[in-house]
Amino acid sequence: MSDLDPISEETLRILKNIPTQTLIDGLWVKGWPSTYVEGAIPLRLGQSMAGRAVTLRFVPHRPDLAGDKPKGENSAEYVAIELCGPNEVLVIDALGWKYSSIGGDIKFMRLMQRKVGGLVTDGGVRDSVVLKEYGFPVFSASTTAKQGPADFWPWQVNDAIQCGGVLVRPGDAIVGDDDGVVVVPKSEIEDVIRIAHQREEVEEVIKQQLEIEECSPGKYYPFNDKTWKLYEEKTGKKPLV
Secondary structure: OOOOOOOOHHHHHHHHOOOHHHHHHHHHHOOOOOOEOOOOEEOOOOOOEEEEEEEEEEEEOOHHHHHHOOOHHHOHHHHHHHOOOOOEEEEEEOOOOOOOEOOOHHHHHHHHHOOOOEEEEOOEEOOHHHHHHHOOOEEEOEEOOOOOOOOEEEEEEOOOEEEOOEEEOOOOEEEEEOOEEEEEOHHHHHHHHHHHHHHHHHHHHHHHHHHHHOOOHHHOOOOOHHHHHHHHHHHOOOOOO
16 A cells, blocks of 8 residues: 555455454554554444544644634634544544533534534543444543533644554554554555454464463463464464564
8 A cells, every 4th residue: 555545445355354453463563652543432332433533633722723723614623623534533642631611512413414424532522422422433532521621622634643652644544443542554444454354264264273271371372383383274364473
């Protein structure tokens, strides 16, 4: 995949069906630091999500900032929202301030209208009952009644940000399920998918063998020489890495 090419819809469909923990394992095999977004908890269970990152960065409130901040439709959060569609996930750096609200029903009604792929933040969201009705996946550090503008302001769109301690670049794959949110760097997607699919196969082979042997999982897990020998015997395939 070229750095200039957006992640395809087909690739996003594949990612959406891979558990987040398996993607984490695939990145770990490649030597990447953890890309698990800490604090991003699903607002509603049973939803999966995969989309290209559109990023938004909040900065702490200061009186002189209000005068410099673009107003109305030109405000950063509204600019970011208009960049989102069914294959995009809006990722918001809220500084990890979990009880400060990044927005609620009125702002995020527009995300519903645009049929976005999802919303991820390490901050809080308001109006959680309404947001659940909007239907798109929301992953946040908390729900809160607290307003946000007294604490911070939306400021910058589509630059590299942190969210939950993880670097997110515009265009990265953002994948979420009941276990949380994982960032898959765009440059690593093809390899990670291949590794993730093989790890799912290996783990299924291990579970089947443990049922037969009724032995300690430690014989085959974490993966070791016995694991890969068993995998080759059962599938005829070689390990990718």
